[in-house]
Amino acid sequence: MDTPDLSRLKIDRSAGTHQGGLKRPRRRRWLKIGIAALIIAAVAIALVSRFGASPRVETFTAVTAYPSQNYTMLNATGYVVAQRKAAVASKATGRLEWLGVLEGSRVKKDEIVARLENSDVSAVLNQAAANVKVAQANLEQGMAELRDAELAYRRSQDLLRQNFISASAGDAALARYNKARAAISGFRAAIAAAQANQQNAQVAVDQTMIRAPFDGVVLTRNANVGDNITPFSSAIDSKGAVITIADMETLEVEADVSEANLARIKVDQPCEIQLDAFPDLRLAGVVSRMVPTIDRSKATLLVKVRFIDRDPRVLPDMSAKVAFLSQAVPPQDRQSVIAVPPAAVTDRNGGQAAFIVTEGKVREQQVKIGRKVGELIEVQGIKPGDKVVLHPGSQLKDGDTVATAKK
Known part of the structure; x- marks a missing residue:
C-alpha cells in the first residue's frame, strides 16, 4: 500500500500575511481615534459643567405691602351698597x-x-281754581247783602220803637238779616269745597x-x-x-362672615376696606351693624361696614375686601411699603444687600430693612416688580450670569 502525501494538508499562511495583515492595523487605528474623541468630549463636558454653566437661583418679585396687615384678624369679601337707594x-x-x-x-x-x-289733569286743576274764585265772589256778594240787611234791620228797630212801622215790617227786616248771615256760612263752605277740589286736582298734577x-x-x-x-x-x-x-353718603360694604368667626368681630370694630377696582386704595371703615340672623344655606352672617374715609371713586356694587382689625391703624402704618422675604436680604461688606435679576444677570443693590409685614420684611432701595434672588450664596457676585429656577 502507498503512503499518503501529508504535505498537501499544510496551511499556506503566505496569502493571509498579505491580505488580513493589512486590515488589522487599520482597524486598530480607527478604534484608537474613536476612543480619543470620546475622552476629549467627556473632558469638555466636564469643564463646561464645572466652569461654564450658569448657577440656578430662586427669585421673588418685590411687592407693595401695607403694615396694616399686622393688625388684621379676619378677612372677608363683599360688595359696596347704598343704604338709601330708590327706584x-x-x-x-x-x-x-x-x-x-x-x-x-x-x-x-x-x-x-x-x-x-298732564294736559287733562291740568285742565281739571284750572277748572277747580276757577270754581274757588266763583265761590269767593259769591262770598263777597253775600257779605254785601249781609251788610245791607244789617243796616235795614237796625233802621227798622229804630222806627219800630217810634211806632213809625208795624211789627211785621220789623220782623221782615230781622228775617232778611238772619237769612243773609246764614248765607255767609254757606258761601264759606262752598269756598272750602272748591279749595278741596282744587287741592285734589293739584295732587293729580303733582303726581x-x-x-x-x-x-x-x-x-x-x-x-x-x-x-x-x-x-x-x-x-x-x-x-x-x-x-x-x-345717596352716595350712605355707601357701605356688605360682607359675609362665617359664623365660626363671629367671636372675632363686633360693632364699632375698626376695619380696612380695599376695592378690587383700585388695589392701591385702602380706606378706613368701622363695623356699623350685624344683621341678627344667619344664612342657613351658607352658614354666614351679613356684616355691614361703614366708610370712614370717603372717596368719590367708590361706586355701588363694587367688589371689596374687608380686613377686620384688632385696632385702628396708626397714621404711620397706612402708607404702602416695598416688601420681600427675609431670605432675599444678605450681609455684604458690612451692610445689607439684595441681588436683583435683570436679563439673566444679577446686580447687587444695597438696601435698608424695616419692620415686618406679615411674612415679609420692608426694604428700601428696590422697586415693586424687581426680581430678587432668594438665599444668595457667598459665591454670588455682582454681574454674575444666573438662570432662574422654574417653580
Missing part, C-alpha cells in the same frame, strides 16, 4: 313727556327729574311730576321720553320706575 316712579299713569337727568346726574331732594303728560325723594346721584335711567309709565301694572311696553338714584 323713582310716578303714582300716575301716562306717557313720559320730559326727562331732565342722565346717568351720573346729581339731584336735590324734591327736584323735578321727569314729567308725564305727573316725578321728584327726587332725597339728595343723590342717578345710577340708571329705566325709561325714555315717549314710554308709557305704569307703576302699578305689568302691561306690555310699559315702564315702572323711570330712574334709580342712590
Whole structure:
C-alpha cells in the first residue's frame, strides 16, 4: 500500500500575511481615534459643567405691602351698597313727556327729574281754581247783602220803637238779616269745597311730576321720553320706575362672615376696606351693624361696614375686601411699603444687600430693612416688580450670569 502525501494538508499562511495583515492595523487605528474623541468630549463636558454653566437661583418679585396687615384678624369679601337707594316712579299713569337727568346726574331732594303728560289733569286743576274764585265772589256778594240787611234791620228797630212801622215790617227786616248771615256760612263752605277740589286736582298734577325723594346721584335711567309709565301694572311696553338714584353718603360694604368667626368681630370694630377696582386704595371703615340672623344655606352672617374715609371713586356694587382689625391703624402704618422675604436680604461688606435679576444677570443693590409685614420684611432701595434672588450664596457676585429656577 502507498503512503499518503501529508504535505498537501499544510496551511499556506503566505496569502493571509498579505491580505488580513493589512486590515488589522487599520482597524486598530480607527478604534484608537474613536476612543480619543470620546475622552476629549467627556473632558469638555466636564469643564463646561464645572466652569461654564450658569448657577440656578430662586427669585421673588418685590411687592407693595401695607403694615396694616399686622393688625388684621379676619378677612372677608363683599360688595359696596347704598343704604338709601330708590327706584323713582310716578303714582300716575301716562306717557313720559320730559326727562331732565342722565346717568351720573346729581339731584336735590324734591327736584323735578321727569314729567308725564298732564294736559287733562291740568285742565281739571284750572277748572277747580276757577270754581274757588266763583265761590269767593259769591262770598263777597253775600257779605254785601249781609251788610245791607244789617243796616235795614237796625233802621227798622229804630222806627219800630217810634211806632213809625208795624211789627211785621220789623220782623221782615230781622228775617232778611238772619237769612243773609246764614248765607255767609254757606258761601264759606262752598269756598272750602272748591279749595278741596282744587287741592285734589293739584295732587293729580303733582303726581305727573316725578321728584327726587332725597339728595343723590342717578345710577340708571329705566325709561325714555315717549314710554308709557305704569307703576302699578305689568302691561306690555310699559315702564315702572323711570330712574334709580342712590345717596352716595350712605355707601357701605356688605360682607359675609362665617359664623365660626363671629367671636372675632363686633360693632364699632375698626376695619380696612380695599376695592378690587383700585388695589392701591385702602380706606378706613368701622363695623356699623350685624344683621341678627344667619344664612342657613351658607352658614354666614351679613356684616355691614361703614366708610370712614370717603372717596368719590367708590361706586355701588363694587367688589371689596374687608380686613377686620384688632385696632385702628396708626397714621404711620397706612402708607404702602416695598416688601420681600427675609431670605432675599444678605450681609455684604458690612451692610445689607439684595441681588436683583435683570436679563439673566444679577446686580447687587444695597438696601435698608424695616419692620415686618406679615411674612415679609420692608426694604428700601428696590422697586415693586424687581426680581430678587432668594438665599444668595457667598459665591454670588455682582454681574454674575444666573438662570432662574422654574417653580
